Amino acid sequence: MSFDWIVKIMSENWLMFIRGAGITLYISIIGTILGFIIGLLVGVIRTIPIPERGVKKVILKIINFILSVYIEIFRGTPMIVQAMVIYYGAALAFDIDMNRLSAALFIVSINTGAYMSEIVRGGIVSIDKGQFEAAHAIGMNHIQTMVNVILPQVIRNILPATGNEFVINIKDTSVLNVISVTELYFQTKSVAGNNFRYFESFFITCIIYFIMTFTVTRILRSIERKIDGPDNYVMYANQMQVDRPENMMNRTTNDI
Numbered sequence: 001m002s003f004d005w006i007v008k009i010m011s012e013n014w015l016m017f018i019r020g021a022g023i024t025l026y027i028s029i030i031g032t033i034l035g036f037i038i039g040l041l042v043g044v045i046r047t048i049p050i051p052e053r054g055v056k057k058v059i060l061k062i063i064n065f066i067l068s069v070y071i072e073i074f075r076g077t078p079m080i081v082q083a084m085v086i087y088y089g090a091a092l093a094f095d096i097d098m099n100r101l102s103a104a105l106f107i108v109s110i111n112t113g114a115y116m117s118e119i120v121r122g123g124i125v126s127i128d129k130g131q132f133e134a135a136h137a138i139g140m141n142h143i144q145t146m147v148n149v150i151l152p153q154v155i156r157n158i159l160p161a162t163g164n165e166f167v168i169n170i171k172d173t174s175v176l177n178v179i180s181v182t183e184l185y186f187q188t189k190s191v192a193g194n195n196f197r198y199f200e201s202f203f204i205t206c207i208i209y210f211i212m213t214f215t216v217t218r219i220l221r222s223i224e225r226k227i228d229g230p231d232n233y234v235m236y237a238n239q240m241q242v243d244r245p246e247n248m249m250n251r252t253t254n255d256i
Contacts, residue, residue, distance in 0.1 A: 002200065006203065009191065009200055013191045017187060017191070020183055021184050023173075023184070024173045027104050027105060027108055027173050027176070027183065028108070028169040030105055030109075031108030031111075032166045032169050034109035035109045035112025035113040036112070036113075040116070042117035043116070043118075044146050045063060045067065046064055046067055046117070048060060073114075075118070079107065079111050082107055083107050083178055084179070087103045087179040090103075103179060119158050119162070119165075127153060135149045156227055159220070159227070160224065170216065173185075184208060
């Protein structure tokens with residue numbers, strides 16, 4: 001490896017690397033957000049209690065079956081295959097000429113949604129059943145219980161897993177080059193094809209990917225720490241009376 005070649009390639013093609021990194025981050029951020037929303041909805045629906053009889057039971061079973069098929073398909077097949085099937089399949093089967101960037105966002109979102117739905121469902125199941133029972137005892141239905149009691153806890157608990165999905169999406173966008181999305185990997189192939197210095201070109205890309213994933217990881221861990229609050233935080237029942245010295249003196253005087 002020649003350091004001079006790395007400097008030369010970076011100085012001549014830095015704009016292509018920046019453009020590719022920007023597209024990669026854009027797809028990853030939007031895809032993760034949409035996938036999180038999809039996973040949240042699917043996870044909540046799949047935890048709705050199924051009644052013993054009636055039309056509602058049939059409807060819920062059909063919905064759960066459809067969602068289970070969606071999850072199994074998108075968790076059981078590689079994203080690169082999904083990209084080929086969705087992008088080219090839409091053109092062949094339905095005569096739909098999809099925009100490549102829109103197709104990339106759709107593919108990453110539904111793929112992430114399939115994984116996030118199981119993460120959310122696991123987070124909901126891990127919550128103590130007593131909280132469900134207490135919420136139902138005061139008259140809350142399933143949706144109200146989820147929004148006001150369960151989901152705030154679930155979102156905090158699954159934040160590390162959500163961050164992990166974000167990091168995975170940053171790396172997995174590289175497979176979208178098969179449908180000619182101009183993300184970082186695609187741009188690197190173009191640069192390497194022009195100068196025939198594949199090792200040096202992809203070494204630069206490796207560093208860029210590492211910077212992106214490392215930065216995202218540090219930001220997410222900082223957010224987790226802020227949500228957790230200070231380590232030395234102590235909750236008092238009546239802080240005004242406990243902390244103020246004058247209150248303690250008044251109580252001592254009265255006792256005397």
